[in-house]
Amino acid sequence: MSERIKLLAYLVAIIIASWTTSPAWLTGGLLATLLLCGRDAMRMVRRAIVTTIAFSGIVSAAYAGYRWLAFDTLPLDWLVTVNLRVLLMAMLTFLVIARVNLFQALSVSRRFSFLLVLAVSQSIGLKRVLDEFRMGLHSRSIRPASLRDRYRAVAHAAGWLVDKSLGHAHESAQALKSRGLFK
Amino acid sequence: MIRVENMTHHYGDKISLNEISFSIAEGEKVVLLGCNGSGKSTLLKILDGLITPRAGQVFYQGQPITSLHLKQGAMRRIFRKEVALLFQNPDVMLFNPTVYDEIAFGPRQLGWSNIDERVSHWADLLGLSAYLERPPFTLSGGEKQKLALAALLAVEPRLLLLDEPAAALDPRSTGWLVDFLAGLRVTLLTTTHNLSLAPELGARALVLGEDHRLIYDGPIKNFLGHLDLLVAANLAHTHRHHHGEFEHRHWHTHDWQ
Numbered sequence: 001m002s003e004r005i006k007l008l009a010y011l012v013a014i015i016i017a018s019w020t021t022s023p024a025w026l027t028g029g030l031l032a033t034l035l036l037c038g039r040d041a042m043r044m045v046r047r048a049i050v051t052t053i054a055f056s057g058i059v060s061a062a063y064a065g066y067r068w069l070a071f072d073t074l075p076l077d078w079l080v081t082v083n084l085r086v087l088l089m090a091m092l093t094f095l096v097i098a099r100v101n102l103f104q105a106l107s108v109s110r111r112f113s114f115l116l117v118l119a120v121s122q123s124i125g126l127k128r129v130l131d132e133f134r135m136g137l138h139s140r141s142i143r144p145a146s147l148r149d150r151y152r153a154v155a156h157a158a159g160w161l162v163d164k165s166l167g168h169a170h171e172s173a174q175a176l177k178s179r180g181l182f183k
Numbered sequence: 184m185i186r187v188e189n190m191t192h193h194y195g196d197k198i199s200l201n202e203i204s205f206s207i208a209e210g211e212k213v214v215l216l217g218c219n220g221s222g223k224s225t226l227l228k229i230l231d232g233l234i235t236p237r238a239g240q241v242f243y244q245g246q247p248i249t250s251l252h253l254k255q256g257a258m259r260r261i262f263r264k265e266v267a268l269l270f271q272n273p274d275v276m277l278f279n280p281t282v283y284d285e286i287a288f289g290p291r292q293l294g295w296s297n298i299d300e301r302v303s304h305w306a307d308l309l310g311l312s313a314y315l316e317r318p319p320f321t322l323s324g325g326e327k328q329k330l331a332l333a334a335l336l337a338v339e340p341r342l343l344l345l346d347e348p349a350a351a352l353d354p355r356s357t358g359w360l361v362d363f364l365a366g367l368r369v370t371l372l373t374t375t376h377n378l379s380l381a382p383e384l385g386a387r388a389l390v391l392g393e394d395h396r397l398i399y400d401g402p403i404k405n406f407l408g409h410l411d412l413l414v415a416a417n418l419a420h421t422h423r424h425h426h427g428e429f430e431h432r433h434w435h436t437h438d439w440q
């Protein structure tokens with residue numbers, strides 16, 4: 001199957017997942033995705049859960065709390081459906097990142113290719129910087145870092161990254177403009 | 184003090200350090216030379232126990248440095264107190280709300296008394312006394328470098344690993360740093376690719392080649408006079424230039440001789 005068709009199949013699957021409201025169908029989709037993941041399945045499930053747990057947890061807890069206070073009921077169907085859907089979408093995304101060569105898939109458009117190169121280079125750069133911040137805290141922690149120190153380090157890294165990202169985005173836009181894009 | 188045996192490290196499939204072996208005795212001042220991408224920063228991070236090599240071993244005071252050993256509370260405390268790494272980008276290691284808290288961070292972890300005195304001692308020494316109440320991110324690049332150094336020295340380390348400490352400094356601050364480091368009574372391992380600065384930072388050189396192997400370990404003066412080694416390490420350059428009307432091309436050594 002060509003990379004372009006795989007990417008198209010992913011987009012269709014994402015749209016279907018976002019429309020599906022039946023927990024049974026979502027569970028079926030999740031099982032099918034797990035089968036496609038093969039021996040990487042457990043690693044991908046773990047990654048998907050770690051990635052989505054903060055978002056899903058906050059949204060689920062907030063809505064469940066509201067329904068409990070306002071109507072004295074817990075929206076169990078809704079909670080199952082939404083969390084399955086988020087997990088399925090995250091799994092599909094990790095699967096497509098692992099199995100599809102996005103550069104080939106997007107080679108149909110010069111503009112998409114440029115944007116992909118930019119996005120990938122930015123994310124590689126960000127990963128390296130985040131690793132440096134993590135090591136900076138680790139290196140200076142004579143005792144295991146306290147929660148307060150970790151929060152401070154994360155807040156500092158986030159502020160630094162926002163500053164840098166703004167600077168980089170501005171510079172990247174100028175670079176693309178100078179090469180004839182976004183006229 | 185530090186011993187490295189047949190150490191190899193990869194980033195994915197790409198080799199970054201290839202069968203490196205050397206040792207550094209207490210009190211030595213050593214310069215680690217190599218071109219960009221030769222593995223200098225990676226080597227310092229391995230020596231600081233932040234990265235695990237794929238093969239080989241690193242020992243500090245006879246104890247192996249592995250993530251498993253550094254999980255042991257006592258070993259971790261001793262190692263993290265005695266070995267300090269100054270990152271090339273000081274921003275990554277400055278996360279406290281004020282300059283004062285940044286310098287006090289290490290001594291507080293050690294439960295030391297006289298925090299005020301210790302902070303003011305190091306702040307005075309590094310010219311940071313006027314900034315104690317300021318957030319570190321408001322400082323200039325050179326001031327951040329000094330603050331990171333003060334924060335490390337405040338825990339009185341025995342081995343200081345410095346990653347391109349002069350890279351972000353202006354010439355005046357670079358001169359100050361060279362004098363300051365010369366006066367420190369700690370074991371120093373400093374990376375640089377600035378050959379004019381290197382002999383001022385240590386008497387012994389470790390040189391990483393472009394193949395990520397250690398291609399020289401010895402007196403720095405000898406290395407700087409060895410053109411073949413300089414070329415092998417990609418630390419010498421050739422380009423055309425003019426002497427009046429006459430134009431020619433040759434290897435340049437005048438930067439450091």
